[in-house]
Amino acid sequence: xxxxxxxxxxxxxxxxxxxxxxxxxxxxxxxxxxxxxxxxxxxxxxxxxxxxxxxxxxxxxxxxxxxxxxxxxxxxxxxxxxxxxxxxxxxxxxxxxxxxxxxxxxxxxxxxxxxxxxxxxxxxxxxxxxxxxxxxxxxxxxxxxxxxxxxxxxxxxxxxxxxxxxxxxxxxxxxxxxxxxxxxxxxxxxxxxxxxxxxxxxxxxxxxxxxxxxxxxxxxxxxxxxxxxxxxxxxxxxxxxxxxxxxxxxxxxxxxxxxxxxxxxxxxxxxxxxxxxxxxxxxxxxxxxxxxxxxxxxxxxxxxxxxxxxxxxxxxxxxxxxxxxxxxxxxxxxxxxxxxxxxxxxxxxxxxxxxxxxxxxxxxxx
Numbered sequence: 001x002x003x004x005x006x007x008x009x010x011x012x013x014x015x016x017x018x019x020x021x022x023x024x025x026x027x028x029x030x031x032x033x034x035x036x037x038x039x040x041x042x043x044x045x046x047x048x049x050x051x052x053x054x055x056x057x058x059x060x061x062x063x064x065x066x067x068x069x070x071x072x073x074x075x076x077x078x079x080x081x082x083x084x085x086x087x088x089x090x091x092x093x094x095x096x097x098x099x100x101x102x103x104x105x106x107x108x109x110x111x112x113x114x115x116x117x118x119x120x121x122x123x124x125x126x127x128x129x130x131x132x133x134x135x136x137x138x139x140x141x142x143x144x145x146x147x148x149x150x151x152x153x154x155x156x157x158x159x160x161x162x163x164x165x166x167x168x169x170x171x172x173x174x175x176x177x178x179x180x181x182x183x184x185x186x187x188x189x190x191x192x193x194x195x196x197x198x199x200x201x202x203x204x205x206x207x208x209x210x211x212x213x214x215x216x217x218x219x220x221x222x223x224x225x226x227x228x229x230x231x232x233x234x235x236x237x238x239x240x241x242x243x244x245x246x247x248x249x250x251x252x253x254x255x256x257x258x259x260x261x262x263x264x265x266x267x268x269x270x271x272x273x274x275x276x277x278x279x280x281x282x283x284x285x286x287x288x289x290x291x292x293x294x295x296x297x298x299x300x301x302x303x304x305x306x307x308x309x310x311x312x313x314x315x316x317x318x319x320x321x322x323x324x325x326x327x328x329x330x331x332x333x334x335x336x337x338x339x340x341x342x343x344x345x346x347x348x349x350x351x352x353x354x355x356x357x358x359x360x361x362x363x364x365x366x
Contacts, residue, residue: 019268021058022277022285023050028061030179044187051187051288055303056266058283059254062176064169066282072169073258075162077316080123080224082158084109090154092126092363095147096140102151104128104359110226112363115244122242122307125222127153127166133215133326148356170220170320173254177216177322180252180286181209188296190335204333209295212328213251217351218321225263225307225315242315243307248289249358250323250351255285257317260309264317267304277305291324291354294346297332299339324351 025046029035050057079087092108093101105126111119131150139145155163185206193205203211225242242263257264257279264285265274277285293302309315324330331348 019273019275022054022056022266022275024058024060024283025050025286026061027059027176027179027183028063030183031061031063031175040183040186043183047183048187051184051292051300053269054266055301056277056285056287056305058280059176059180059286060283062284064172064176068165068169068172069256069282071165072256072318073316075159075165076222076224076318077258077314078159079125079156079162079222080314080316082156086158087123087156090125090156092154095149095151096145098141098145100144100146100151102139102146103148104362105149105151106154108363113243114361114363115241115246118241118244120243121228121240122223122225124224125154125156127155127220127222129215129217129219133217148359166220170218173320174216174218174322176254176284177218177252177320178210178213180254181213181322182207184252184292185209188299188333188336190333204335208333209251212324212330213322215325216251217323217326217355219250219323220318220320223317223319225309225317227312227314228308228310241306242309245304245306247302247304248287248321249291249302249354250289250321251291252322253287253289253319254322255287255317255319257285258315260311260313260315262311263307263309263315265306265308267306274306289321289323291330291351294330294349295333295336297336297340297342298345299336323355326350326352326355328352330354 025043027043029039029043087107090107092106093099095101095103105128107125108123110121110123113120113122113124128149130152136150137147139147185208190204190206190208193207228240228242259279261278262276264277266277268275288300288302290302292300328351329348330351332344332346337344
């Protein structure tokens with residue numbers, strides 16, 4: 001599906017006008033214990049090229065049955081077709097309030113999410129890893145209220161099977177995520193575990209991403225997009241967007257979407273060309289987030305993307321964000337600093353404080 005020259009080591013990057021599709025990566029060698037080191041090396045090379053040239057790629061070979069993927073989309077679509085009063089039973093509420101909300105988990109109606117100060121024309125449910133790395137504390141409203149992110153997930157009552165299906169699916173995705181970040185550590189040619197990494201302040205071997213996602217503070221979103229009312233006009237200001245231009249702020253995103261074409265758009269490296277990342281049956285659309293850019297000191301950059309759904313029907317997507325542990329320490333890796341010859345781009349930060357800074361700006365306060 002990808003142009004074959006993209007993935008061959010040493011091949012020059014193509015001009016934006018010649019790119020027709022994102023590259024394809026088969027992760028199966030990192031999920032099968034019997035895979036040869038050569039097979040894994042080829043996957044690592046493909047990932048390095050894809051992350052360097054695009055920050056996005058299609059992921060196949062993940063082992064999750066097509067029937068499960070279709071069920072996940074179908075259940076989300078069924079929820080979004082429910083009456084408003086049913087959806088609002090699990091409405092997101094601000095942290096510290098009497099409703100017991102934690103400011104993040106739950107259902108958000110149309111326009112409640114904001115990107116770069118503009119309302120996004122979609123509705124969603126946000127789910128996170130349960131708060132299990134530290135004790136919960138009372139929110140600003142006193143006993144019985146929640147601090148940001150410290151509440152329980154709010155699951156729909158209907159469809160009844162959604163919760164059980166999604167919990168099993170999340171377990172499957174975490175296994176895929178672990179395989180992917182293991183491959184990414186090898187793609188960066190980091191030393192094998194046990195080799196000396198003195199002077200870095202932390203062990204910087206090829207398993208560093210695996211260790212720092214061992215209790216991934218994952219996020220899953222169920223998102224529903226109605227068709228935008230404004231017509232397609234490439235010369236007009238994009239005043240209405242399904243989801244505005246942004247980068248993801250964690251580790252890696254595994255996106256599952258319905259067959260709608262022309263909605264998700266990826267900004268290429270020229271900074272002006274948008275490429276449609278249309279769904280391919282059985283494949284995830286994967287992109288790296290800001291924490292990977294920080295770890296790699298910009299060798300791999302998180303890529304801006306947006307959603308403009310002007311096609312037919314009601315689009316449904318279910319992205320899974322495989323994130324660092326809440327208390328993971330993120331700073332540029334020494335080998336990556338050496339490779340690109342630049343000063344460290346960012347100071348040390350814990351993922352949790354970075355996440356909280358983003359959550360506070362995600363929702364419309366009016």
